[in-house]
Amino acid sequence: MSGNRKIQILDTTLRDGEQAPGYSMNLKEKLEVARQLERLGVDVIEAGFPVSSEEDFHAVEEISKVVKRSVVAGFGRCVMEDVRRTWAAIQGAARPRLHIFIATSEIHMEYKLKMTRQEVLERIAETVAYAKSLCEDVEFSAEDATRSDRGFLLQALNTAIRAGATVVNVADTVGYITPPEMYSLVSWLKENLEAPVPISIHVHNDLGMGVANTLAAVEAGAEQVECTINGIGERAGNVALEEVAMALHTRRDHYHVETGINLRQIYRASKLLSTITGVGLPPNKPIVGANAFAHESGIHQHGMMASRQTYEILNPEEIGIYQSQMVLGKHSGRHAFAQRVEELGYLLPKEAMDKAFERFKLLAERRREITDRDIEAVLGSSAVLGVKETYSLKTFVINSGTIISATAVVCLIKDGTTEIENVARGEGPVDAAFKAIDGIVNMDTKLESWTIRTITEGGDALGEAVSKLSCNGHPITGRGLAPDAIEASIRSYVNAINKALAMGES
Ligand code: KIV
Numbered sequence: 001m002s003g004n005r006k007i008q009i010l011d012t013t014l015r016d017g018e019q020a021p022g023y024s025m026n027l028k029e030k031l032e033v034a035r036q037l038e039r040l041g042v043d044v045i046e047a048g049f050p051v052s053s054e055e056d057f058h059a060v061e062e063i064s065k066v067v068k069r070s071v072v073a074g075f076g077r078c079v080m081e082d083v084r085r086t087w088a089a090i091q092g093a094a095r096p097r098l099h100i101f102i103a104t105s106e107i108h109m110e111y112k113l114k115m116t117r118q119e120v121l122e123r124i125a126e127t128v129a130y131a132k133s134l135c136e137d138v139e140f141s142a143e144d145a146t147r148s149d150r151g152f153l154l155q156a157l158n159t160a161i162r163a164g165a166t167v168v169n170v171a172d173t174v175g176y177i178t179p180p181e182m183y184s185l186v187s188w189l190k191e192n193l194e195a196p197v198p199i200s201i202h203v204h205n206d207l208g209m210g211v212a213n214t215l216a217a218v219e220a221g222a223e224q225v226e227c228t229i230n231g232i233g234e235r236a237g238n239v240a241l242e243e244v245a246m247a248l249h250t251r252r253d254h255y256h257v258e259t260g261i262n263l264r265q266i267y268r269a270s271k272l273l274s275t276i277t278g279v280g281l282p283p284n285k286p287i288v289g290a291n292a293f294a295h296e297s298g299i300h301q302h303g304m305m306a307s308r309q310t311y312e313i314l315n316p317e318e319i320g321i322y323q324s325q326m327v328l329g330k331h332s333g334r335h336a337f338a339q340r341v342e343e344l345g346y347l348l349p350k351e352a353m354d355k356a357f358e359r360f361k362l363l364a365e366r367r368r369e370i371t372d373r374d375i376e377a378v379l380g381s382s383a384v385l386g387v388k389e390t391y392s393l394k395t396f397v398i399n400s401g402t403i404i405s406a407t408a409v410v411c412l413i414k415d416g417t418t419e420i421e422n423v424a425r426g427e428g429p430v431d432a433a434f435k436a437i438d439g440i441v442n443m444d445t446k447l448e449s450w451t452i453r454t455i456t457e458g459g460d461a462l463g464e465a466v467s468k469l470s471c472n473g474h475p476i477t478g479r480g481l482a483p484d485a486i487e488a489s490i491r492s493y494v495n496a497i498n499k500a501l502a503m504g505e506s
Pocket residue numbers: 016101141142143144169171172173174202204
């Protein structure tokens with residue numbers, strides 16, 4: 001033991017992160033993320049906002065059943081019905097936490113809540129006490145705390161503490177505060193709170209000060225920090241877990257604190273999330289971006305060759321970026337593949353491993369060497385994550401060019417047995433192929449967006465396509481992987497269709 005103070009990490013990827021546009025996940029995906037968060041060692045997994053929808057309620061309920069070590073928090077407003085429903089969703093958890101919030105700034109109280117200060121205090125007392133009667137662990141959050149009158153914020157937090165709150169959270173809801181102000185606020189609260197209840201901090205990144213504000217709060221004595229993987233969240237996002245964890249670890253000589261984060265699972269968590277949501281990362285994203293460990297300039301490369309310490313303060317292996325000397329290819333067997341998968345930090349059940357190996361073999365037939373990035377892409381494919389493949393691609397032929405409109409002939413296999421073929425014309429090859437598929441599956445879906453990017457280098461680079469559909473108002477993300485851009489696109493579309501069908505069945 002180092003004797004350093006322990007900081008609790010609350011991850012809100014599945015609540016604050018998931019509610020941001022473009023990041024919605026289905027139940028299976030949320031469970032996959034929750035399992036990874038537990039492997040990552042987060043202390044508290046905020047699983048969702050159960051009153052926001054039946055789907056969210058169900059997801060929180062299911063996450064509560066599978067998570068064993070981490071605390072599972074359900075989030076709701078300081079409203080009696082929210083408390084009741086949220087508790088109903090998390091009561092099956094091994095370690096449940098009720099997390100409820102109300103705004104304490106004048107702007108929010110006057111324009112949004114239309115409540116007086118006195119009414120807000122009464123509501124806090126009433127709902128926190130009710131939450132406490134149901135659940136031992138209760139977190140109270142003051143929304144827009146950083147724009148609240150300090151005296152009133154203190155009153156609100158003390159009211160929650162008197163009613164039984166076990167953690168009080170100071171939210172920088174609109175990303176407004178500066179690091180010195182944050183330091184001063186948390187220090188002052190620590191001195192003035194009626195009881196030594198842990199202070200949590202929750203920041204947004206609107207002015208790009210999220211990490212600095214979180215670290216300032218830690219220096220001032222905050223005991224819990226709230227964050228999301230890859231910093232996803234409303235507007236400019238929440239503070240990124242990997243950035244806070246690595247800053248606290250790398251500069252532990254300065255902060256003298258530690259977290260329970262298993263650093264080697266960071267890269268895997270980041271990858272899993274961007275795979276599932278179909279939202280990539282900017283290459284220069286700290287810690288997990290593709291260029292975070294790339295050294296292009298001659299001066300840097302020269303320094304790195306002499307000693308890594310010249311330009312690298314982080315070790316890629318520390319966050320689980322495994323650098324292997326052994327190249328996999330079409331002659332590699334299941335054992336070598338499984339070993340590499342494990343080295344990359346993935347723990348797959350047998351069925352998923354079989355599926356992944358099958359996909360790896362198909363890919364290896366078409367590429368000379370399979371890199372770790374290829375393997376990660378294979379592992380990230382939704383087939384491996386276990387989406388039932390009602391439709392699979394058998395063949396396609398496209399005819400297109402600058403002087404003719406595109407025509408696609410696509411043949412899908414339904415339920416592993418029935419072949420269905422369709423022909424369609426379109427604005428280009430992808431549009432024609434998607435229209436041919438529409439004619440086969442005959443579903444009420446709308447394509448919202450489609451993107452393609454290469455994820456490896458070279459002429460035979462692997463393409464990863466993401467199709468975002470909406471089906472009965474639900475956003476669905478499909479992914480497809482292939483060395484051919486059109487094939488990757490078709491696979492992503494078919495994958496999204498399969499997900500839409502699976503959603504209808506669940
Ligand atoms: O940003 C915010 O205010 C929140 C809650 C913790 C209230 O997400």
